[in-house]
Amino acid sequence: MTKLLDLKSTINLPRTDFPMKAQLPSREPQQLAEWDQYGLYHRILESRANSPLFVFHDGPPYPTGDIHLGTGLNKICKDMVIKSKTMAGFRVPYIPGWDCHGLPIETKVEKDLGGKKHSVSAAEFRRLCRAFATKYIDSNRRDFKRLGIFGQWESPYLTMDHDHEAVIASAFLTFYEKGYVYKGLKPVYWCLHDRTALAEAEVEYENHTSPSIYVRFQLAQNAANGEKIPAALKGRNVYGVIWTTTPWTIPASMALAFHPDFQYAGVETASGEIYLVADQLRRSVAEACGYTELKVVAIFKGRELEATGLRFRHPFLDRLEPAVLADYVTLDQGTGIVHTAPGHGADDFRTGQKYGIETYAPLDDEGRFTEGLPEYKGKTVFEANPIIINLLQSRGALLAQGKLQHSYPHCWRCHNPVIFRATEQWFIDLQHDDLRKHSLEEIHKVKWLPAWGEDRLSSMVAERPDWCISRQRFWGVPLVVFYCEQCGQQLKDFRALRNVISWFEKEGADAWFTHSAEELLPPRTKCSCGSSRFRKEKDILDVWFESGSTSLAVLKGDMWPADVYLEGPDQYRGWFQSSLLVAMGTRGRAPYRQVITHGWTLDADGRPMSKSAGNGELPREICEKWGADLLRLWVTSQDYQTDMRFSEAMMVQLAESYRKIRNTFRFALGNLAGFDPARDMVSDAELLEMDAWMLHRTGELVAQCRAWYDAFEFHRVFHALHDFIVVDLSAFYFDVLKDRLYTFARRNKSRRSAQTAMYHITSALLRLAAPILVFTAEEIWKHFPRVSGDPESIHMTLFPAQLELAPQVDDRKRENWESLMAIREQVLKKLEEARNAKVINSALEAKVEMRAHGKTLDLLKNYSSWLPQILIVSQVRVGASNGTAPASASAASGPVDEIEIARADGKKCNRCWNYSVHVGESSDYPTVCERCLAAIAEIERTQDSAVGSR
RNA sequence: GGGCCUGUAGCUCAGGUGGCUAGAGCGCGCCCCUGAUAAGGGCGAGGUCGACUGUUCAAGUCAGUCCAGGCCCA
Secondary structure, three states, X not given: OOOOOOHHHHOOOOOOOOOOOOOHHHHHHHHHHHHHHHOHHHHHHHHOOOOOEOOEOOOOOOOOOOOOHHHHHHHHHHHHHHHHHHHOOOEXXXXXXXXXXXXXXXXXXXXXXXXXXXXXXXXXXXXXXHHHHHHHHHHHHHHHHHOOOOOOOOOOEEOOOHHHHHHHHHHHHHHHHHOOEEEEEEEEEEEOOOOEEEOHHHEEEEEEEEEEEEEEEXXXXXXXXXXXXXOOOOOOOEEEEEEEOOHHHHHHOOEEEEOOOOEEEEEEEOOOOEEEEEHHHHHHHHHHHOOOEEEEEEEEEHHHHHHHOXXXXXXXXXXXXXXXXXXXXXXXXXXXXXXXXOOOOHHHHHHHHHHOOOOOOOEOOOOEXXXXXXXXXXXXXXXXXXXXXXXXXXXXXXXXXXXXXEEEEEEOOOOOEOEEEEEEEEEEOOOHHHHHHHHHHHHHHOEEEOOOHHHHHHHHHHHOOOEEOEEOOOOOOEOOOEEEOOOOOEOOOHHHHXXXXXXXXXXXXXXXXXOOHHHHOOOOOOOOOOOOXXXXXXXXXXXXXXXXXXXXXXXXXXXOOEEEEEEOHHHHOOHHHHHHHHHHHHHOOOOEEEEEEOOOEEOOOOOEOOOOOOOOOOHHHHHHHOOHHHHHHHHHHOOOOOOEEOOHHHHHHHHXXXXXXXHHHHHHHHHOOOOOHHHHOOOHHHOOHHHHHHHHHHHHHHHHHHHHHHOOOHHHHHHHHHHHHHHHHHHHHHHHHHHHHHHOOOOOHHHHHHHHHHHHHHHHHHHHHOOXXXXXXXXXXXXXXXXXXXXXXXXXOOOOOOXXXXXXXXXXXXXXXXXXHHHHHHHHHHHHHHHHOOOOOOHHHEEEEEEEOHHHHHHHHHOOOOHHHHHOXXXXXXXXXXXXXXXXOOOOOOOOOEEEEEEOOOEEOOOOOOEEOOOOOOOOOOOOOHHHHHHHHHHHHHOOOOOOOO
């Protein structure tokens, strides 16, 4: 006589230690420590030793402070590329790097020194800079690792490493040797007081009162091309009128710039002269200069004036200045004609370059004129201002003068006004050996994501001026150039020059500052003039040249070129371009096969995040509050190829989505308790039809997600996974499965069919989610019933293949299930109506009567045994309708003609909660239905109750 | 001012080559359940597809102009 079972103990409820509460901020760091101890990154690479290589090259951030959200976004995107490629079966090393040299660190160190910069040696100063960079590299590294990014963190690449500095210097020498490098003049900010060049970041705009003058330049009528002068002007006394606030630049004036599209008027004055000014400004100019304009004698487009080849006489020097075109000429003030001094202005310089006009800047380091008329020669520019105004007046060229208060660049150290002054700089000639042309051809071969990247970089490379690669600083890699002390020529013995590289490999670029030229060069190095005494160049390389060289230093052997670069949109001007040019000059091809760009980080209102605006977000703080997986979810929920907004409200919503995903996995784990795949899994042929169908659908999802990972469209992966988990699993499949999982005998084949499907689905989704939810996927994996051969970490697994999830589900069956889902939707609406009408509460209290015709009727009859489960109701009756859709209220839009909801017949089974007319038929178990009786019998037979057994 | 890019429900996304009463998830509202329980389920309300003007039998989808925003220049 068997003992009666406690009903509750025969129910298989989910059971798992996997916690519902994520507590990511505290749990994630523990996981990180475990990974670190296990050496996960290297184990992954080892396990892929024979896999094809996929090379990602990291763009180096600059270590001056905490990483901000944009940097976090950048690194997380990169990590998802790396993890998804790894799981797709590639060997994907990740060597993170930092861009260590450059002005911002010099600046910070200088501030720390409190103005005592000149009291320390260059070598000591560089030591302080290195220490500063190291400090932030360490803190940045902690922050990056916290985001769940796997990589070679213990030995990243640093542009200040000795080897790296050697590679940079070597790349420069290659350019130098191939003849790309030349020395030329370029205007830079210059502080007269400190006698030094200033970077753009070192000037501060402050109020300043400048003279404001109008000057007339007489049109030269007897020039060689005099015949081309327009008839209206011919033989007349014509002047171009300009306005400037820097009278001292007039001696360096080389051209008059017109806007190509503006209308210029020739206006006749009372004294019979003709003044050329922008038509729109002719009244305000006349007023400012105090002349009366009689009439407009002619109108010209700026473009025509240039084409005519007009030339103007300098007011006091023997010089003719051509009319040129420039689109920065504006109509907000002045005359619409801009006097152009290529040696003293950035715009002016570009225009000068375009027209081949000399970059003339006759000043010494203190700003004194080194040549010119005796009136101002030897004076500083600010002393010269009134002198030149007088000079203009005495030559009859001054039309008006006044004062103007405006914002003007000042030196951030001494706060004196600064000037633009052409100085000697080093350039890379983009025309040499068709560097520009070849670069453009190469850009066309690269894959761009988004596709507009190609146009963007192409137009920049096509338009850009020669690359100025020299800086007058200390913290960087020097230009390896020596001058002969005797004849002044540059030493061009490249074998000798490359000797410096081995010094750099040994001691870093510091060697340049601690050793003499004679020590750095091989013994007996001689100039062609016979001298053996040399002087070192003082300038260092532009840091963009350094970061442009990273692929050469980091990607050894067959790793070069990289498969992918991925950075923000600012890097078209920056790293994408510098990397391309350096690679073209040294190796003749692009350093990347594909370039991906992500968007900018914006706040909730769509404003760009910045420290100064105070709307920045720190990944570290987000991790402390929400967890890294939620930050990664933020990255994946949006299309990173456009700008990315961040707000508290979005994080709240993502936390909800996360909870749902987590709980659905938890439900699966709970129902897989005790499931041993090796023992309990059923074969494809034994799977119940619905289970097979859900596996098939999971397989379709796998195929889609893998295609999206291939295309780097991570947000589509996230949305598809999320929708599938929410709609297909949580709301449908898992809900429907509860009856079978809970009430069937533990090892009943139908129950194991459900578990088999759950097992495969969970495994597949988990692997698809792993590159996104790095920590949570690992946590789930720890609770997942693994089989022998499964790796320790989810991150060592491969993505699922669609086929491994595709049992035989023919098209007809798929269509059947799709129809059944449509019918379900239709019935659910009816159930809701019934609930609202208080006919039922729980759906299990319902009996559904359906009438249909044709194919739908056949379908319902064929699947009649499935219907109560799918609908989660106690009873379903199917009947034939008369074949015409009735107009009655019971008809809903859908395949079924009529649906009626009534209370289920019989009593509620105390075990499975379904209603049945058979409840009470057993004397042993009087509160139980016939299905449960059968289940109990099976449990008694197999001695396999839910409690105690395993 | 110039080059490039973005603009679909409160939020995040789908909507090849023009043809739909514009979809999804979340959120929101109402309801159910209490054997996924600081969970689970159902239903519902939300959009003049940035604006305007064209092309077309037909435009979120093509063209032009404009507006708002972003990156990089100036």
